[in-house]
Amino acid sequence: MSFKNAMQSVQKNLLQYAKQGRPYEVLAAVLAARQFNTSIVETDLHAEEGKKRQLKINYYAPICEDNGTGTENFCDPGNAIAPKQMYFNLDQVTASANYSLNRDDIRMVDGHYSFSDHAKAAINAALPAVRRKLAVQVAELLIANNGILPDGNATRMLPFLDKTQGTVNPMGLWEIERNFRDAGLSNPFIIGGTDVFHWRKAVEIGGVNEKGQNVSQMGRANAYYDSLINDAYGDTSSEHILAFDPQVLKFVSFNRNAGIFATDLQNIDAIDTIYQQGGTDYLHGVMADPVTGLLWDLNISYEKCSFTWMFQWRLEWDIFFMPPAVCNVTGVNGVFHYTTCAPVEYTCPTGGTPATPGTSDTFDWDTNGVIMFPLFINKLELAGQESYPATTVADITELRDLFNDSVTGYVFSVTGTKLRYAGYAGISGQINDTTNISFTATP
Structure with a gap:
C-alpha cells in the first residue's frame, strides 16, 4: 500500500454552499416596479393576514370618443358616466417538490452539527430550482399579456448597439421612450437579453463618443438583463425585449402561513426543539429568499415513524x-x-424597411350554436x-351591452349572430368557465 493511501481523507462540510444561487432579473424588475x-x-387581497380574498376595483374608464358639437341644449339629458368594475x-x-431529510443519514456526517444545521442546508439547496421556476412563470405571464405598440404593430426591431464594437446606439432607448410618450405612459422598465446586458456595460464605461454624445448620461436605471425573456419567446432568430410602465401591472404575493395560521415555532432552528421535546411534529412559517427578498411559505413536518423531516x-x-x-x-x-x-450576428444588416403603422381589422365571434338565450x-x-x-341576457343585443360594460378597451357591435369589434388582434375568454369565446379576424 502506498503512503498516499495510508491516511484517511479530511472531511469538510459546506452546509451553506447553495445559500445564494443565481439571481433572475425578470423577478427583480416586477418586484422593483411594485x-x-x-x-x-x-x-x-387580505383583510387579515393569512386570509386571501378576491379584489374588486371600481374605476372610471377614460372616455375616448365624444360626439359633442357645441350645439347641445344643456338641459337635455346627458350621457351617464358610471364606474366600471x-x-x-x-x-x-409556485411550489417545490416535497423533499425529505432522514434522521439516520445525519449519523453518517461527522462534526458538531445539529439537525437544524442540516435542515437549513437542505432547504437552501432546494431554493434555487423553485426560484427559477417562479422566474420562468413570471416571464411567460408577462409575454402572454404583452399588448401592441401605439402604431398598431405587434413588435418592432430596434438598434441598441454595434455588436462588433460594443458602442451604444441611443436610438433604441429613445424609440422606446417615444412609444411610451405616444401612448401616454412613462418610466419604462426594460427587460431583455444580450443587448440589454451589453448596453448596460457600455453605458457604465461610457463617455463622450465621436458624435459628441455623452453616453454615460443615458443611465442604466430600470434596465434588467435576463436570458429567460429570450427563452420564453422560443425564438433564436432575434433578441427580445419587454418594456412596461409600472403603473399598468402589479406583482402581488400571498403567504398562507401568516397571522393566526403561522405556528409559534417558525425559525428553522426550532427543528431541534421539535425533535428533542417531542409532541410537536410540524412547523408552518415564512422564510425570505436571500436573493429576491420574497417571503415564501415554508412547511416542515416530522414523520416520527420513518424518522424523516419533510419540507x-x-x-x-x-x-x-x-x-x-x-x-x-385597441x-x-x-x-x-x-x-x-x-447575438450571433456581430453586425446588423444595413438598410431595412421602415416601420409602418399596423392595419386595423374587424374581429368576429359567432354565437350561433354556442349561446342559448336567455x-x-x-x-x-x-x-x-x-x-x-x-345577470341574465335575453338576446345578443343584451350580450353586446354586457360585453361593453364589462370589458375596457373594446367597443362591441352586433352583426347578425356575431359580435364584432375593430382592432389589431383577436381576443378570447370564457363565460361561466364553460363556454369558450374566440374572436377571429373577419375573412
Whole structure:
C-alpha cells in the first residue's frame, strides 16, 4: 500500500454552499416596479393576514370618443358616466417538490452539527430550482399579456448597439421612450437579453463618443438583463425585449402561513426543539429568499415513524394587469415587445424597411350554436379581464351591452349572430368557465 493511501481523507462540510444561487432579473424588475404602483397594495387581497380574498376595483374608464358639437341644449339629458368594475384573483402558485431529510443519514456526517444545521442546508439547496421556476412563470405571464405598440404593430426591431464594437446606439432607448410618450405612459422598465446586458456595460464605461454624445448620461436605471425573456419567446432568430410602465401591472404575493395560521415555532432552528421535546411534529412559517427578498411559505413536518423531516417551499402570487387608463388604439396595454439583432450576428444588416403603422381589422365571434338565450352569466373572462356580472341576457343585443360594460378597451357591435369589434388582434375568454369565446379576424 502506498503512503498516499495510508491516511484517511479530511472531511469538510459546506452546509451553506447553495445559500445564494443565481439571481433572475425578470423577478427583480416586477418586484422593483411594485413601489411605483400604489393603485393596488398587497393588503388589498387580505383583510387579515393569512386570509386571501378576491379584489374588486371600481374605476372610471377614460372616455375616448365624444360626439359633442357645441350645439347641445344643456338641459337635455346627458350621457351617464358610471364606474366600471374589474376583478382580480390571485391564482398563480409556485411550489417545490416535497423533499425529505432522514434522521439516520445525519449519523453518517461527522462534526458538531445539529439537525437544524442540516435542515437549513437542505432547504437552501432546494431554493434555487423553485426560484427559477417562479422566474420562468413570471416571464411567460408577462409575454402572454404583452399588448401592441401605439402604431398598431405587434413588435418592432430596434438598434441598441454595434455588436462588433460594443458602442451604444441611443436610438433604441429613445424609440422606446417615444412609444411610451405616444401612448401616454412613462418610466419604462426594460427587460431583455444580450443587448440589454451589453448596453448596460457600455453605458457604465461610457463617455463622450465621436458624435459628441455623452453616453454615460443615458443611465442604466430600470434596465434588467435576463436570458429567460429570450427563452420564453422560443425564438433564436432575434433578441427580445419587454418594456412596461409600472403603473399598468402589479406583482402581488400571498403567504398562507401568516397571522393566526403561522405556528409559534417558525425559525428553522426550532427543528431541534421539535425533535428533542417531542409532541410537536410540524412547523408552518415564512422564510425570505436571500436573493429576491420574497417571503415564501415554508412547511416542515416530522414523520416520527420513518424518522424523516419533510419540507416544501410554496408561494401564491399573480401579476394584475390594470385596465386602460389612457386612450389608445385597441390592444395597447402598456406592455410592449421589441426585438433586436440576434447575438450571433456581430453586425446588423444595413438598410431595412421602415416601420409602418399596423392595419386595423374587424374581429368576429359567432354565437350561433354556442349561446342559448336567455343565458345567466355569473362569470365573464375576456381580453384578460375578469368580472362577475351575475345577470341574465335575453338576446345578443343584451350580450353586446354586457360585453361593453364589462370589458375596457373594446367597443362591441352586433352583426347578425356575431359580435364584432375593430382592432389589431383577436381576443378570447370564457363565460361561466364553460363556454369558450374566440374572436377571429373577419375573412
